[in-house]
Amino acid sequence: MKPLRVGLAGLGTVGAAVAKIVAEQGTALASRCGRPLELTAVSARDKARDRGVSLTKAEWFSDPLKLATSAQIDVFIELMGGEGDPAKASVEAALARGVPVVTGNKALLAHHGVALAKAAEAKGVALNYEAAVAGGIPIVKALREGLGANRVERVYGILNGTCNYILTTMEASGRAFADVLGEAQRLGYAEADPTFDIGGMDTAHKLCLLAAVAFGNAPALDGIHVEGIERISPMDIMFAREFGFRIKLLGVASRADSGIEQRVHPAMVPLGTPLADVDGVFNAVVADGDLVGKSVYEGRGAGAGPTASAVMSDLLDIARGVRLPTFGAPAATIARPKLAAMGDHQGACYLRFTVIDRPGVIAVLSRCLADQAVSIESMLQRSRAPGEPVPVVMITHEAREAAMTKALAAIVAAGVVTEQPVMIRMERF
Numbered sequence: 001m002k003p004l005r006v007g008l009a010g011l012g013t014v015g016a017a018v019a020k021i022v023a024e025q026g027t028a029l030a031s032r033c034g035r036p037l038e039l040t041a042v043s044a045r046d047k048a049r050d051r052g053v054s055l056t057k058a059e060w061f062s063d064p065l066k067l068a069t070s071a072q073i074d075v076f077i078e079l080m081g082g083e084g085d086p087a088k089a090s091v092e093a094a095l096a097r098g099v100p101v102v103t104g105n106k107a108l109l110a111h112h113g114v115a116l117a118k119a120a121e122a123k124g125v126a127l128n129y130e131a132a133v134a135g136g137i138p139i140v141k142a143l144r145e146g147l148g149a150n151r152v153e154r155v156y157g158i159l160n161g162t163c164n165y166i167l168t169t170m171e172a173s174g175r176a177f178a179d180v181l182g183e184a185q186r187l188g189y190a191e192a193d194p195t196f197d198i199g200g201m202d203t204a205h206k207l208c209l210l211a212a213v214a215f216g217n218a219p220a221l222d223g224i225h226v227e228g229i230e231r232i233s234p235m236d237i238m239f240a241r242e243f244g245f246r247i248k249l250l251g252v253a254s255r256a257d258s259g260i261e262q263r264v265h266p267a268m269v270p271l272g273t274p275l276a277d278v279d280g281v282f283n284a285v286v287a288d289g290d291l292v293g294k295s296v297y298e299g300r301g302a303g304a305g306p307t308a309s310a311v312m313s314d315l316l317d318i319a320r321g322v323r324l325p326t327f328g329a330p331a332a333t334i335a336r337p338k339l340a341a342m343g344d345h346q347g348a349c350y351l352r353f354t355v356i357d358r359p360g361v362i363a364v365l366s367r368c369l370a371d372q373a374v375s376i377e378s379m380l381q382r383s384r385a386p387g388e389p390v391p392v393v394m395i396t397h398e399a400r401e402a403a404m405t406k407a408l409a410a411i412v413a414a415g416v417v418t419e420q421p422v423m424i425r426m427e428r429f
């Protein structure tokens with residue numbers, strides 16, 4: 001059978017690994033997909049850089065857009081990254097020519113997914129992006145194919161390995177966030193500019209793609225409530241453990257009464273549940289389907305091997321002639337979902353107040369919460385010398401987010417706290 005001619009733009013961590021797999025596993029891959037794979041064209045910025053694999057048989061393009069429109073390729077793999085050009089323009093150009101595309105680019109799909117899916121379907125070609133969500137975990141495949149007959153009620157998980165590494169290390173060592181972040185950067189687990197990861201945006205990109213496939217909607221990135229892990233302190237991690245929880249950065253998408261709820265924030269997860277035990281740079285996703293119930297997927301969310309594994313699975317599908325709608329339903333039929341307001345979210349919270357230890361303070365905290373119908377399940381207070389700031393920790397019963405926010409504002413206004421209160425949502429999955 002004729003070889004599938006592969007054009008690859010981006011030869012960094014993931015792209016070089018993909019080039020290597022195609023070069024070294026050719027025979028095994030050909031037997032699995034029924035035709036040889038041939039890397040015929042590549043593009044990156046620096047032609048001179050050693051990629052750890054011989055690329056002499058592939059034509060070099062210094063312009064990825066020219067590669068995308070080359071007549072020498074049957075499939076275009078985009079592994080440059082970024083929501084804008086050249087990634088966007090080259091993916092658009094390949095699809096416009098009727099060339100199927102594989103990408104690991106969550107930012108591109110989160111911002112332009114529907115338009116690109118329409119372009120792909122107009123030409124009857126695939127637009128695959130398994131590597132964009134949870135790295136090596138085949139979660140797009142699981143949702144789009146394996147759980148295709150389910151009405152998915154909720155999909156959630158740990159989608160950013162950098163944050164999970166930082167939180168796991170903070171818990172194990174008792175060290176502060178900034179200290180552990182610095183170490184993660186030295187070890188290569190965090191970017192030089194970590195804002196996207198620790199601020200929750202990377203998780204938000206992945207969550208809107210997961211939600212789109214799970215619920216059959218267009219990705220709605222701007223409808224996600226996003227908080228990062230910057231304010232998590234060793235003290236909160238320690239209190240979490242005392243209450244039987246572990247703090248994780250979660251992405252959660254669920255069907256609520258008022259629409260689709262999408263949120264990214266640190267959350268207390270009960271010890272002994274699958275997500276609590278996901279450590280270090282690992283990712284995990286849980287899907288709740290009406291037929292299958294709860295299913296859990298765990299694995300490596302990043303890195304050359306796991307991410308290239310996901311890219312290759314997309315490539316094998318194309319070589320086999322398998323094509324599925326990008327978001328699980330025809331692009332023309334998917335619409336922006338009706339989104340639930342975060343203020344309507346119902347949940348229990350961990351609250352930590354730093355108060356001056358003097359009579360009447362606890363009464364003020366309790367009254368402000370009670371005024372908003374937020375009731376307290378348990379409370380913990382550490383004593384210090386009278387007049388010194390002390391932490392007061394409360395676990396609330398379920399309440400509306402809007403009520404919780406109002407209660408915290410009233411507590412700050414009452415002048416009884418010396419620092420901004422800490423609020424961490426609790427998930428009892």
Ligand SMILES: NC(=O)c1ccc[n+]([C@@H]2O[C@H](COP(=O)([O-])OP(=O)(O)OC[C@H]3O[C@@H](n4cnc5c(N)ncnc54)[C@H](OP(=O)(O)O)[C@@H]3O)[C@@H](O)[C@H]2O)c1
Nearest residue numbers: 010011012013014044045046079080081104105302303307
């Ligand atoms: N790394 C991971 O673990 C991981 C996990 C999941 C998803 N992803 C996604 O996979 C994609 C690639 O990630 P990566 O980590 O491999 O990135 P990377 O190491 O930064 O590599 C990017 C590659 O794109 C090339 N490139 C950048 N701008 C270019 C331009 N204007 N023209 C031509 N080539 C250009 C670079 O060329 P030079 O090498 O010459 O500079 C480099 O080879 C991204 O969308 C990322 O979000 C990565």
